Amino acid sequence: MSTPSPFITTTTVINTAIPSSSFEKVKNAYDHGDNDEIIRQATSTIAHIEQLVLLSILVQRAHALSMKSKFGAAAQDAETMIKYAPTLPQGYLCFGKLLTMQGKQTRALIVYQEGLEKVPTNDPAYGQLLQAKKMADEKNNKRFDLVSALPLEVKDEIVSLLLEEERADLFDVSTTWSRRLENCQKAWRYIYNKHGYYGDIAVSRVLPKIAKHISDLIITTTEDKVWLKYLEHLENGQFRNLRSLQLTDHRIYIVFSGNSVISLMDGFWKARYTLTKIDLLFSKRGSPITITDILFYLPYLETLVLDTPELLADILGDLESIQEPHHSLVDLTLDTERTAGDALKRLTKWCPYVKRLRLEYAQSTALDVVNDYFPNVEMLGYNNGYKLPESHKVLNQEYNNNKPIIPIISMNNMYTKQKQGRLRAFYSVNDGLGVPGEEFLRILQKNQKTLEIIHANMGMTEQQMLDDELHNNFRPDYSIEAASVILNLDRLKKIMFWPDIYGVYERLFCRMIRPSLEYFKLTKTSDLPAVVDMLINSQQLFETLGLSRIFIINNDQENGIATQCLVRLFNEYAATSLPGPNTTKKLTYFMFDCCSFISDDVLDALANVRTIKGLSFQGNTRITPQGLKNFFIKLNKQNVQITELRLAEMGGSMDNKTLLDIISTMRELEALYLGNVHGLRDNDIKELINNAKKLDNLTVKRCHVDPEEIITFVNNTSRNFKYLNIHEYESDNDILTFDFDAYD
Structure with a gap:
């Protein structure tokens, strides 16, 4: 005989027996040979049995989870019970007990009251709901609140150390906690919803009290009603101090309709003076928001991250309706489907002050557009797959120039190419397809007076693979020019590169070694001895030196040569870097x-x-x-x-x-x-x-x-x-x- 769960025996005695009338109805239909009625009554009885069995299992698991102090997961089981069977008492009794165990009497009272309103009064457990509500009410009135005796700064420190959902739940502990939480700016400045479902649900419940404090918000919800609650508060202008907003859940696009897009744009407009950073992810085509919408409704936006499977051309919108360039946008990430140069060029007129630009899935034509028509870009990520580092951490602040180059744009929409660039850092992907050699050489030549950091993968490009260049031994014009060009990169301090299939860029990068260079990392070299000779002959020391993905397979002679090269290099450093x-x-x-x-x-x-x-x-x-x-x-x-x-x-x-x-x-x-x-x-x-x-x-x-x-x-x-x-x-x-x- 099994032992009943303490969770049930100490709290409630739930009647899970199947009403005898259900079996009698099935038997009567059978006795009368009414097959349709047999099927209907039997189906109803089976569904009721399944319902009671599931509720019983969920009660047992909720108890086990609560004993492990995993109250969030236990609460989810209780809420599932309520959602699955809103007219049965089990879910309300279970959830109320969980809240009482945590001292959340106010919230427990709300749950019990909801149960009393939805459970039929003739249910055998209705009296248990009444009794549970009465006991919770008595505990709530008799409780001594220790928080009232604590200094204000101690209260704030305690709250800031809790998880977001735990902070939200504290509103139900006492009037003192609720009042303090509502006025504690430190507790609600950053809402990251790291715990997904629990965090979103908990925080959304107290939004009317805390929205005014939130500065940085990440919404991860998979619940439509929760997302719409956030949207409602945004539209009503209750996020008065919102500085950054990240919407990165793959289901958000589902709840977008014509009205919700209008609501979001209204919310953007009301938050326009404070909202300076947004990060949007749409996982399917049919994005309801265009770049025009974003630039128009957020005139003070500084950072935009847009991730969508759409073509860039399809989400630009009617840019001409903006009427004048956006003066605040300085950091732009476009993760779009095959970003083409012609579509990107349309955007340059309206975002001329961008300083940090990251393009994912970009075509080679996009590089020339950036080089010619984004005059203020200092940091460029080309299909690099990672967020760009913070500029002040990697760029030389002595050379920082905050005065933008104002592009010359005539009224008839003509674009003027910039003669000299101000690019300071270039980042490409560290694996996979490489950077187009011809376009990249033009970037080096145009920005040689300002470049400080080069992360360049010059491996096979998509077009080179389609043309089978590796086996055709084709040498394009850029490889001939790169083999002999001399670049004066006097500010260069960091190089990390993969060589191209012709080996010309490896020699070019080695020729860039100069006194300013601090960091040198080589990946997949085509000629290690030659590189080591150049490093030694340059007589320049680096603070950071790296070798990556250099494979010599089953060749003892080549292994020996490679070993001798590095021993010679380290002996040189041992002598000169004392x-x-x-x-x-x-x-x-x-x-x-x-x-x-x-x-x-x-x-x-x-x-x-x-x-x-x-x-x-x-x-x-x-x-x-x-x-x-x-x-x-x-x-x-x-x-x-x-x-x-x-x-x-x-x-x-x-x-x-x-x-x-x-x-x-x-x-x-x-x-x-x-x-x-x-x-x-x-x-x-x-x-x-x-x-x-x-x-x-x-x-x-x-x-x-x-x-x-x-x-x-x-x-x-x-x-x-x-x-x-x-x-x-x-x-x-x-x-x-x-x-x-x-x-x-």
Whole structure:
């Protein structure tokens, strides 16, 4: 005999028996041979049985979840019960009990009252609803509110540390909490709805009281009624301090109709003085909003991110109706279907002050349009797949020029090409299709006086693949020009590139090496010895040097040559990058990412460079565990202290014991990234944290550890981490994009 759940026995006794009349009706129909009536009555009885069984199971699960303090999930089960059977008492009794357990008597009273209004008075459990409401009312009246004795700043600090849905639920705890929450600006400034369903539902319920405080809002709801509630408050102008808005749920387009689009635009207009950033995602074609709408209704908008499967030409709208250029938009992301140059050119007249531009799925013709008709663009992302970094973190502020170049636009809609660009940073994708060589060369030539950062994948373009250039050995004009052109990029400080199939851009980038250059990362080189010779002969030192995705397969001779090259390079750096007051530039960061030939001998040579502070080793499987340990032991003996370390996808080169042995030598380690370390467990991470006393930035991906266990451990220590990110199953897909800037 099974034991009844305490959740039920201590709260209610719900009658789940099937009324005998239901069986009698089926039997009577059977006795009279009325087949239609048998089917109708039997179907009704079966549905009622299924309903009661489901409710019983949901009650049991809600109880188990509440015992694990997972009240949000338990509440979802209770709300499902109410939605599934609104005229039965089980859902109201279960939900009310959950709220009472959390001290939310006010909310429990509302739930019980709703049940009393919807459950028939002849239901056997109707009396239980009355009794539950009475008990909740008595508790609410007798309760002592400790919050009233706390200082105001303590109350605000407590509230700000809670999850959004927990903050919203506190409105139901007491009058004092409700009054304080309604006036606590700090608690509601940022609403990110990180917990999806629960967060959206909870926050939307208290919007009338908190909308005035919200500055940054992300709406993730999948519930139409919740989205419409947000829309209603936006249209009514209740988001008086709204600064940024992100609508990124894939179902939002479903609730858009003619009226809701008008409501959204009215909301934009009422928030126009404060709303400076919007991020919109539409997952299907038929976007109801055009760029014209956005620019017209938000005249002070500074940042626009638009992600849609539409062609850019189809969502521009009637740009001429704007009548004058948008003066505030400086940051624009267009993630549209095959962004073409002619459509982009139509937009340039109306957005002439854009400084940061990111184009996804863009065609090669778009590059020339940006180069010629976006005169103020300083940072360009071309099919790069990632958000652009913040300008002030990567660009040299000494060269910053806030005065825009005002384009000459005549009244008859003619466009004037700019003779000189002011592009300072170019970012392309780190994998996949490359940048068109001809268009990119024109960008380099036009912006050589201002370029500071180049991330350029010059691999095969879509057109080159269609033309089968790799096998036809075709050399276009740009490759001939790039092989000999001389560029004066005196401000250039960072290069990361993939060579083209002709190898001309690799030599061109090497010729760009100059005293201003601080960062040099090479991916998929076509001639490693030649690159190393250029690096040594240039007699220029870099602060950051990286090699990525250099594969030499089953060729001992080539492996030997590659090893000799790097040993020679590191010996050069060991001699010229010694620490001391007269050294103006030192090799501080080094990256080996997916290089098949890296061996213990290479690491031993690298250990002679005594200025290293940051290291990245990813996907280098020829290194032995002992060779890796010896490398860090040698650094330690030479008093070289690593502060930033990244180890990922190392296969047999790295296991939990090797990692712990390494960390034990690193007294100054501050930032650590681990990905797919074999055998790593929760206790290893805890020991690692205990050993690395200065560690305050930790990322762990694809290691079999429990995120909650690690986070709880960190919270129970006196350590104050700046950044902690633990994902057991998340793919380590940023292996090619890693940059020590990420730690800044």
